[in-house]
Amino acid sequence: MNRNYLKHEFLITARSRRTIPFVFFIAVLLFCFCLILWPYANTKEAFNKKETEEYLTYLGDQQKLWRSIGNTGIVFEWISVNYYRQDGHPVYAANARNYELFSGMLKSFEDRDFARLLNLRTFYLLHNPDEYLEDRYLFQTVPFPSKDRKHAYYQTMMKYEDYHNKDYPVTFGLMYEKTGLQTLQNFLQNYGVYFLLFCVIYFSSDILARDRKHQAVLQGLPLSWYRQLNLKSLSAFLYSMAFIISFIVVGVLAMTIQFGFGYFDLNVPIMIQQKTFTPDDYSVISLGSYLGKTLVIIPLLVILFVRLNIVLSLIFKNEWIVLFTSSLLLFSERLYFSRSTKELFGMDISLFPQTYFDFGKIIDGEKNFLLNTETITYAKGILVILITYLVIEVMLYIVSLIINKRRFYLAN
Incomplete structure (x- = not known):
């Protein structure tokens, strides 16, 4: 039953009239970026x-x-x-x-x-x-x-x-950093993680609300309410990860065909401190290490937002409100971000999870550089995200007890 229900939910998401046009739109954006925008993008080092x-x-x-x-x-x-x-x-x-x-x-x-x-x-x-x-x-x-x-x-x-x-x-x-791996690096360093997480939010924003149209069928499923929520979360997680992997593979492949694949042992400059503002403040990591450390965090961020959307769906029971609220939380850092913001509500900025949603800027020290601080680290980022995930899990368990299956489906 669990396997069949998981497969059923996955296929509903994949075949949804919301999902297919959105995926098509993202595919058009991806090919426009890889074939038109990035190959001809001008930077300071572009030869004119x-x-x-x-x-x-x-x-x-x-x-x-x-x-x-x-x-x-x-x-x-x-x-x-x-x-x-x-x-x-x-x-x-x-x-x-x-x-x-x-x-x-x-x-x-x-x-x-x-x-x-x-x-x-x-x-x-x-x-x-x-x-x-x-x-x-x-x-x-x-x-x-x-x-x-x-x-x-x-x-x-x-x-x-x-x-x-x-x-x-x-x-x-x-x-000019246009090989497949270098393009992926630049994508992750320049708000690419935000883009991928927004796609995850869109895919998972209606996984509960859509069931309210089929109350008679779904209320009789021989599955506990909490297990049903878990299976829905897993299906949304698997679909989101399949989309992200496909997106990255197709993008890297498109750039590889044009400019080559690149090399994993190329050096990526990282800022390790801000004391002298000379080359002594810098070090390097390999491109492979940078990509590995960034990409390994994405599944954790994906499941975090999927579970958050389940909580919001139980509360609001409307996919568009869920989409708006979750997106607002994702981009909330942009509401207060400034180059001099080191504290929020009297607490260090490094203690808030939204600081780490754009994880591509954490590993190379760019977030520390932008905020003129040294408190934002890779290890702290993982710890803060894990704590946030555990808090969301506790919230989901409590909310699922308060808003049970019958109350969710029969609410106006």
Whole structure:
């Protein structure tokens, strides 16, 4: 009976008129992201051929001007108003070096020689950190732009150093993080877990409310009310996990076909402390470890929200109210989040479960960096989520005793 009921619930969810259009919509979004958006997404490190050509033209005109006036272009800059000290650099020589460097980058990009392009770009950034640190368009809307620019610079240099140290061929996909595994990493680091959990909430929001349309049949099932709730939860959990696995596999496969699979031993920069705001505050973990530590938490978050939806369904008896309430709890952190929020109701922010729903930002220390704290850790995240799950289980048991099967189905 248990097996047949579980199968029955699973198939109802899979064949639901709510589920099929939603899955189709998600599939369209996935293919649009993998085939259109992400392959052509521009980041700070994206090579812009047009801008490079315009910059080379500008440098060429500047060099002609300097030669026409017979001046090497020594520019003096005052270092201190208290001393007669000056510092300068030969603009003509600097322009000549940049012209050769950017010409080499352009030629490498056109020839698809990304190993040489990586060498030239790394050399340029190593000697010109202001490309990040003084870019006023980078992170211009955040509260701490200087801090974020420095953070991005260190992360970029650590990634490029790792590409140099590995023996793997440098391809477009590897350099610009578009391989299958790197795309999955970026997805999980940028609110991907939120997206997957919202899908779980949608799938499980009606697993109880839909039965109220078939009261005569279901009230006579030879199953206890609590076991029936457990089997419904298990069916929703299994369907949600099947969806998440399929989503990840199809997405990684789509990116692999275009840019390659990637490598599990690539380094992912992580922030281990915030003391000096130098490279000493950083370390690395392998890409495989990052993905494993993130993905292993997803089943726990899935069952947590499935059980939460059961509790809300017993209370509200309406799938749309359940969907709204559960989604509000999922995204509740966004209601109070700020870069200076370290406490909520007088308690450390690391003690609240919503801090860990976006688990992709926990492992690499990004959540600590954003909140300017060091109290949010991987181990604490697992503990807080487990405690939250146990609290929800106790709530479900109590609510199921108060709102029994007869009371649930006969309520108006």
